[in-house]
Amino acid sequence: MLRIALPNKGRLSEDTRELFNDAGLEVRSSSERSLTASLGGEFEAIFVRAQDISEFVADGAADVGVTGWDLVSESERNLVSHLDLGFGRCRLVVAAKDDAGITSIDQIGSADKAARVATVFPRIARRFFADRGRNVEIVPVSGAAEIAPHLGIADVVVDLTSTGSTLRVNGLREVETIVLSSAHLVTAAGGPRNGDPTRKQELDDLVTALASVIRARGQRYLMANVPRDAMDAVRGVLPGLNGPTVIDIADGGRFVAVHAVVSADTIYRTISQLRALGGEGILVTRIERSVP
Secondary structure (H helix, E strand, C coil), X not given: CCEEEEECCHHHHHHHHXXXXXXXXXXXXXXXXXCEEEECCCEEEEXXXXXXXXXXXXXXXXXXXXXXXXXXXXXXXXXXXXXXXXXXXXXXXXXXXXXXXXXXXXXXXXXXXXXXXXXXXXXXXXXXXXXXXXXXXXXXXXXXXXXXXXXXXXXXXXXXXXXXXXXXXXXXXXXXXXXXXXXXXXXXXXXXXXCCHHHHXXXXXXXXXXXXXXXXXCEEEEEEEEEHHHHHHHHHHCCCCCCCEEEECCCCCCEEEEEEXXXXXXXXXXXXXXXXXXXXXXXXXXXXXXXX
C-alpha cells in the first residue's frame, strides 16, 4: 500500500487528519504518540515534521506527502502537487520597518551595499532577490524573524503571514508577496515508486477521495416544494450542478419537489428567493462527498 507522510503536530496536522477522516481514511494508531498508523486500512501513514516531508517524499521514504507549498519550495526538491487541500493558507512576504521608507523591492540593496535579509526560508529568499537583481546578504534564522530589523540584525525580513497582523504589531510593513502557500498533496516528479501502475491507481483514488470532500465542503444539498407555474424562475435560483432535479409529488397537485446542490455561501439568499416564489418545506443538508 502507499506510504503517506503526514505532519506530526500543529494545526496542519489537525486539518490533515480531519480531511482524511472525512474521506473515510480514519487514522488508526495504537497511541497518540505512534510514528505510524493505518489510514482506514487502505494506506500507511508515517508522522514526521512538516518541514521534513519534502525530503521523505523526494528520497522515496514515503510515496506521498502532505505539507505546505512554502516548505516544498524551500526544499528545492523535484516534487509535483496533485491537489491543493485548501487549508494552511498563508503568504511568504518581504517586510520592512514602518519607518524605513521601503515601499518597493527596488529599494532593497544596492550595487555598493548589500541589504541584510533575515528569514527562515533562505533558499526562497536567495532565489527571489537574485531573480530581481538585488544585492542582498541572507541571514538565516530559526524563528521570530520579525524582531531582526529592530535589533539591527537585518534590514528586511522574508516571513510567513496569514493576515499580516503579526507584522503590523511588530512595526513592519509588507513590501511584496513572494509565495502564496497552502497544504498540498505531493509526490516525487516520477510518481510513487517510479510510476508503478498499481501505485498510480492508488494515488488517483486517493486524490479523487480527498477532492470529493474538499468540493463538498463548499456546497449544500437543498430540497424544496415549489409551485409548478414558478419553475422557470426556480431554475434561475437553483442552477445546481446540471440544473435542479424536478420530481412530481404523489398527490399530483400544484407543487413539485426540486433538489439541487447549491453554494454554501449563497444558501441564505437562495432560501429567501425560493420563499418569495412560493416555495415551502425547504430542507438543507450538508454533503459529505461530491464526485463530478
